């Protein structure tokens with residue numbers, strides 16, 4: 001019997017500034033008297049992020065969801081937006097809150113991203129854009145999506161919430177499509193407690209985005225747009241400025257952790273790790289695995305519950321699918337017969353703990369626990385063979 005971890009191990013732990021450094025810098029911000037409304041910390045963070053993300057245009061927001069909503073707004077989208085059901089609810093919500101209809105497209109088994117070969121069949125005269133997600137930091141089929149967008153005159157907004165620092169053949173992930181959104185929520189690789197940014201190629205969007213995140217206000221007397229209050233404040237920006245220099249080290253640590261997980265789990269029957277592709281610089285923000293119930297002998301849900309007994313809190317990202325949420329399940333595109341891969345993946349996926357401070361011995365122990373669950377809980381082969389019903393439904397313990 002492996003003993004549980006003494007303290008709970010959650011799926012992630014935020015990167016935080018050094019306390020003494022924060023104290024010194026926070027004092028300066030407080031003494032400056034400027035806490036909001038585009039102060040020097042915000043300017044500094046924009047410059048830092050443009051350089052880190054290798055992008056020319058970038059605007060900061062108080063969170064990623066409002067950034068994504070305003071991305072739809074600034075491009076003046078109409079009608080329908082094709083997206084993936086295998087994402088965080090913020091993706092389709094950003095579409096819906098603009099009065100647009102999300103249209104769910106199935107995903108690819110290899111990358112868990114929108115299946116570009118299935119996009120064209122969903123285009124109607126009402127379609128104005130595609131909103132793909134680089135799920136778990138795995139880049140989408142950028143070339144194919146660009147080709148489709150050009151052919152049908154559609155905009156592309158990437159939800160790059162998971163893809164901070166990712167590069168494709170040396171090109172920043174933030175330089176594809178019309179706009180990309182990054183989230184700086186505490187659970188993400190780089191954080192400003194809460195925060196987000198849009199990156200884009202069209203310089204002319206900058207001015208309008210500044211108005212849109214500031215109530216649509218241009219100056220003291222002119223309010224040309226209906227806007228939100230979606231500005232990042234100085235203390236959020238300070239957090240970001242104190243952390244940006246540590247992101248490379250964080251990615252390095254997560255790389256080692258990922259390699260250890262992959263090595264340990266490679267031989268475990270019924271566990272699949274995603275393939276790494278050539279030419280991509282990953283950020284290792286997540287450690288997803290897919291559990292095939294038939295081969296593993298136990299379901300994803302069973303393993304998820306068992307892990308808790310060892311104080312390991314993995315997450316079922318993204319279960320349930322957005323297309324199965326009450327607010328979206330009646331859409332024509334939510335029909336599960338058209339989302340077969342998404343349905344299967346949502347039932348198999350499990351995101352294991354990953355964060356820079358996680359020790360390699362902890363990774364080894366988590367993997368041992370998974371293997372131990374398999375060896376102790378799965379019925380001996382002969383017994384399974386003797387009973388068909390048991391093949392379909394292995395022991396589910398407390399479930």
Ligand SMILES: *Cc1c(COP(=O)(O)O)cnc(C)c1O
Nearest residue numbers: 063064065088090161183184185
């Ligand atoms: C975190 C996340 C968001 C939302 O970002 P916030 O900054 O928390 O508002 C949007 N999309 C995806 C895929 C996310 O993981």
